Amino acid sequence: MSWLKRNSFLGALILATTMIVGLESWLLWQTRLDASRALTGLDQKKREREDLQQRLPQPTAETARMLADEFAGTSAKLLDARAAISKRAGRTATPTPVKSIDAYFEIARFVETERAAARRLNIAIRSDEHFGFSSHASEGPHVEILSAVLGQRAAVEKLIDALFTAGPVALIGVQRERPVAILQRKSQDQARLGKSVGAKPETHRDEPADFFDPVYSISLRATGKIEANAFRVEFSGQTTALRNYLNALAGSEMPFFVRSVEVEPLADLPKTTIASGASSAPVPIVTNSLSRFRVTIELLESVDEIEGTAR
DSSP states (O other), X not given: OHHHHHTHHHHHHHHXXXXXXXXXXXHXXXXXXXXXXXXXXXXXXXXXXXHHHHHXXXXXXXXXXXXXXXXXXXXXXXXXXXXXXXXXXXXXXXXXXXXXXXXXXXXXXXXXXXXXXXXXXXXXXXXXXXXXXXXXXXXXXOTTTHHHHHHHHHHHHHHHHHXXXXXXXXXXXXXXXXXXXXXXXXXXXXXXXXXXXXOOXXXXXXXXGGBOOOOGGGOOOBTTTEEEEEEEEEEEEOHHHHHHHHHHHHTOSSOEEEEEEEEEEOOOXXXXXXXXXXXXXXOOSSOOXXXXXXXXXXXXXXXXXXXXXXX
């Protein structure tokens, strides 16, 4: 102790050196600890990467070639399908009247023809059934939607004829997509492609019962590539009628695609009870019950050229 008192400066220097060495030792220890943690994290990330690579391995050259061939084959099938749809749609096209009054008489003739067919086949319909065209019971469509309405009329005629041959008990109703909405959608597509757009289409009269709003999440339409026209046919009958109807649509000359089928059992008829006495009449185990069917259908109306090439 006496030595430190005699050499105070040297003692302070030794103390300061000791503190610096201790601080540096602590910093070195802290740095080594951080480095150890970083290395542990890095090893964990490497293990995670290796695990992901094992689960999702990178495609080999052979796999990449197979994927490219499959993509090319699918693109070729798409081209063929779109060409076939365009050909069928063009083959079924009919001359369109250019005057509203002519369209009115064409729709009226269609309604009377289908009513007569329903009576002949003993298929129940409403007395004022217009098959989705009540909006034009007293006047023709506006000139701007005339072509769209008559295109729908031609499609509904095919849909009704296919249904009547399927053997339903009753036609409950037919609905179609609003032609104004279809034309507005086409105008928006043309505007996106930089094409000139005409005036906003109008309509003189709308009967709400004629129309429905399709569910776009199940639609086949694709902007700039595929356009579709939606219809809904509702009828009652046995399951056989539904099966026959779907088969008829599949074999139709028009490119119809069924998008949804809803089934609802009608009110049960009084059930047959077994009498206490002996009877020679057989008792059916399964009765022929009637159901209500709602079928949503799309007609691929137009197919444009595929944009770009497969990459």
